[in-house]
Amino acid sequence: MGRMDGPSYIEVHRARGLAALGDHEAAATGFRTAITALPPGYHRDRGVYLARESTAYAGASEPEQAATVGAEALSIAAATGSARIMTELTRLDTQLERWQKVPAVAEFRQTFDSLVAHQA
Numbered sequence: 601m602g603r604m605d606g607p608s609y610i611e612v613h614r615a616r617g618l619a620a621l622g623d624h625e626a627a628a629t630g631f632r633t634a635i636t637a638l639p640p641g642y643h644r645d646r647g648v649y650l651a652r653e654s655t656a657y658a659g660a661s662e663p664e665q666a667a668t669v670g671a672e673a674l675s676i677a678a679a680t681g682s683a684r685i686m687t688e689l690t691r692l693d694t695q696l697e698r699w700q701k702v703p704a705v706a707e708f709r710q711t712f713d714s715l716v717a718h719q720a
Contacts, residue, residue, distance in 0.1 A: 608637040612649060619652070624659035631656060644684065647676030651688030658692060663699035666692065667708040674708070678715055686716075 615630025631653035638646055650673035657666035670692045677685035693712050699705045 608634045611637065612652075615656070616652070619656050619659065622659070624656045628653050628656035628660060628662075628665075643676055644680050644682045647673050647680065647682055647685040648688060650676065651685050651692060655688060655692045655695060658695035663696060663702050664704045666696060667702070667704035670696075670708050671704075671711065674711055674715060681719075686719075 611630050611634040615627045618630055619627035631649050635646060635649045650669055654666045654670035654673060657669060670689060673685055674689060677689060689712060693709060696705045696709060700709060
């Protein structure tokens with residue numbers, strides 16, 4: 601697939617800026633908007649944006665939502681072998697440590713660990 605541009609691309613940069621400024625809820629919404637606008641076939645981009653959306657949810661102290669969206673990104677990472685997605689998910693895994701008793705978080709972290717071990 602070619603380089604993405606247009607509204608999705610702009611929304612991603614806006615969402616990244618919001619996350620950097622600490623407005624995690626708005627960032628998560630921005631990533632979701634960008635994901636929805638992605639054309640079919642942009643699997644790696646979709647995975648990266650899902651991973652970034654999940655870290656935004658973690659930043660907003662919404663661990664269950666973060667783990668759920670992170671699991672979606674993880675399945676794309678497993679299918680594509682994308683290092684970019686795994687880099688984002690490594691950050692998410694660290695962010696979720698404090699909520700490891702939340703079932704969705706425990707499940708994400710276990711799946712993440714098994715994928716990392718499998719790739720090593």
